[in-house]
Amino acid sequence: MSQDAFPSIESIPFVERTSKAALGFRHYRPDELVEGKPMREHLRFAACYWHTMRNGLADPFGAPTARTPWDDGSDSIDNCKRRAEVFFEFLRKCRIDFYCFHDRDIAPERATLAESNRDLDVIVAHFEALQRASGKRLLWGTACLFAHPRYVSGAATSPRIEVFTHAAAQVKKAIEVTHRLGGEGYVFWGGREGYTTLLNTNMKREREHLGRFLHLAVDFAKSIGFKGQFYIEPKPREPSVHQYDSDTAACLDFLREFGLLEHLKLNIETNHATLAGHSVEHELAACRAAGALGSIDANAGTDHCGWDTDEFPTDPRLTTKIMLELLAAGGFTTGGLNFDAKRRRESFEPVDLFHAHIAGMDAFARGLKAAAAVRADGRIASFVKERYASWDSELGRSIERGTTTMAQLEQLALTQHAWPVESGRQEMLEHILYEQI
Numbered sequence: 419m420s421q422d423a424f425p426s427i428e429s430i431p432f433v434e435r436t437s438k439a440a441l442g443f444r445h446y447r448p449d450e451l452v453e454g455k456p457m458r459e460h461l462r463f464a465a466c467y468w469h470t471m472r473n474g475l476a477d478p479f480g481a482p483t484a485r486t487p488w489d490d491g492s493d494s495i496d497n498c499k500r501r502a503e504v505f506f507e508f509l510r511k512c513r514i515d516f517y518c519f520h521d522r523d524i525a526p527e528r529a530t531l532a533e534s535n536r537d538l539d540v541i542v543a544h545f546e547a548l549q550r551a552s553g554k555r556l557l558w559g560t561a562c563l564f565a566h567p568r569y570v571s572g573a574a575t576s577p578r579i580e581v582f583t584h585a586a587a588q589v590k591k592a593i594e595v596t597h598r599l600g601g602e603g604y605v606f607w608g609g610r611e612g613y614t615t616l617l618n619t620n621m622k623r624e625r626e627h628l629g630r631f632l633h634l635a636v637d638f639a640k641s642i643g644f645k646g647q648f649y650i651e652p653k654p655r656e657p658s659v660h661q662y663d664s665d666t667a668a669c670l671d672f673l674r675e676f677g678l679l680e681h682l683k684l685n686i687e688t689n690h691a692t693l694a695g696h697s698v699e700h701e702l703a704a705c706r707a708a709g710a711l712g713s714i715d716a717n718a719g720t721d722h723c724g725w726d727t728d729e730f731p732t733d734p735r736l737t738t739k740i741m742l743e744l745l746a747a748g749g750f751t752t753g754g755l756n757f758d759a760k761r762r763r764e765s766f767e768p769v770d771l772f773h774a775h776i777a778g779m780d781a782f783a784r785g786l787k788a789a790a791a792v793r794a795d796g797r798i799a800s801f802v803k804e805r806y807a808s809w810d811s812e813l814g815r816s817i818e819r820g821t822t823t824m825a826q827l828e829q830l831a832l833t834q835h836a837w838p839v840e841s842g843r844q845e846m847l848e849h850i851l852y853e854q855i
C-alpha cells in the first residue's frame with residue numbers, strides 16, 4: 419500500500435482544544451461515548467472520491483490548481499491504481515472510516531461499455547484488496563450519468579431510448595461493483611434528470627421513465643442479493659434548470675407516486691437544500707417525518723452566490739442543527755456523513771485535503787456534543803412539548819384520530835371566545851441552543 423503521498427503527515431493526532439498544532443483533532447474522539455454510543459458510530463464519516471481525488475479545483479474562469487504529484491494525469495490502469503492507493507493512505511491518516519465513489523471516478527470510460535466494464539473490474543479488484551488491508555468500508559456507490567455527452571438531455575429521462583438503455587446497463591454494473599465491495603448503500607442523484615425548456619420536453623413521460631428506471635434498479639438489486647439501502651439525493655437545479663428531484667418534498671411525492679417509498683430513503687446535502695430555498699434542517703426534518711432519512715452529504719454553501727459551492731462544513735452552528743435532527747431521527751443505520759465537499763481553488767496543496775476534512779470532522783464532533791447537550795438540557799424539547807399540549811386533550815386526540823367532524827368543531831367554536839396563543843420565544847430558544855456550542 420502507498421505510504422508516501424503525504425510523507426510529512428502521520429496519522430492525525432488528537433490534541434487539546436487549546437493546542438496550536440497545525441494538524442490535530444480538537445473534538446473528534448472516535449471512541450468517546452455520546453448518548454451511550456461512540457462518536458465514530460454516530461458520525462460514520464466518509465470521504466468522497468470525486469472531490470478528494472479527481473477534482474482539480476478548476477472553475478469556469480480558470481485552470482485546475484490542485485497539486486497531485488502522485489497523479490500523471492493519464493487514464494492508465496496504473497495511474498488509477500496509484501490514485502486509489504493514495505486515497506486509502508489519506509483515509510488512514512485522516513481517520514476516516516468510509517468512502518463513496520462514482521463508477522467513472524475510479525475507472526475511466528473507454529470506447530465501449532464492455533471495455534469500460536472490464537477496466538472497472540480491474541480497479542474494483544484493487545479497491546477490494548485496499549479495503550481488506552485497511553478495514554475501510556464503502557458507504558455508498560453510484561454511477562455517473564451526467565458527464566458523458568450522451569447524457570446531454572438526461573439519462574433515465576432522455577428522449578432517446580438508446581440513452582436510457584445505456585444508463586440502465588451502467589447502473590446495473592455500478593450496483594454489481596457496489597455489492598462486490600460490500601457497499602452499505604447506493605445513491606441516485608438526478609444529475610441531468612430534468613429539463614431546460616418545456617418547449618422540447620414531455621415532462622409526464624420523463625417522470626414515468628425515471629420511476630420505471632428506479633424500479634429496474636430495485637428489482638436488479640434484489641436479483642443479486644444486494645441488501646444495501648437505495649437513496650435518492652434531492653437538488654433543485656444545476657445542471658438542469660428544473661430537476662425532477664428538486665427537494666425532499668418533491669422526492670417523497672415522486673417516490674409515493676411511483677410506489678418506491680419502501681425501497682428508497684433520502685440522501686440530504688446541505689448545499690442542495692439551500693439552493694432549494696430551504697435550510698438543511700428543514701430537509702432533514704421533512705425526511706424524518708416520513709421515516710425516510712437515510713444519509714447526509716456534508717457540505718455548506720455561500721449565502722452570497724447562487725451556486726453549489728460544495729464548501730467544507732466548518733461552522734459548528736450548522737453541524738449542531740444537523741446533529742439535532744439526526745439524533746432525533748435515532749441516528750444513522752446504513753447512512754453516514756459523506757464530505758461531498760471540495761477545497762477552495764486557493765487551497766491547492768495536498769495538506770489542504772487534511773485541513774479541510776479535519777475541520778469538517780471536528781465541526782461535526784462539536785455539533786454532536788452540542789446537540790447531545792441541548793437534548794440533555796431539555797429546555798427546548800419541553801418548550802415544544804408544552805407548545806402543543808392543548809392537542810394532548812381528549813378533543814385533540816379525537817381530531818388527530820379523525821373522529822371529530824367540522825360541524826362538531828363549529829359547535830365548540832361558537833361558544834369559544836378566547837384563543838390563548840403564546841409567544842414562540844425564538845430568540846430565547848436560539849440563546850439556549852447557541853449557549854451549548
Ligand code: XUL
Nearest residue numbers: 560607651687715726758
Ligand atoms: C452533485 C452531487 C453528487 C452526488 C452523487 O451536486 O451532490 O456528487 O452526491 O452523484
Ligand code: CO
Nearest residue numbers: 651687715758
Ligand atoms: Co452530493
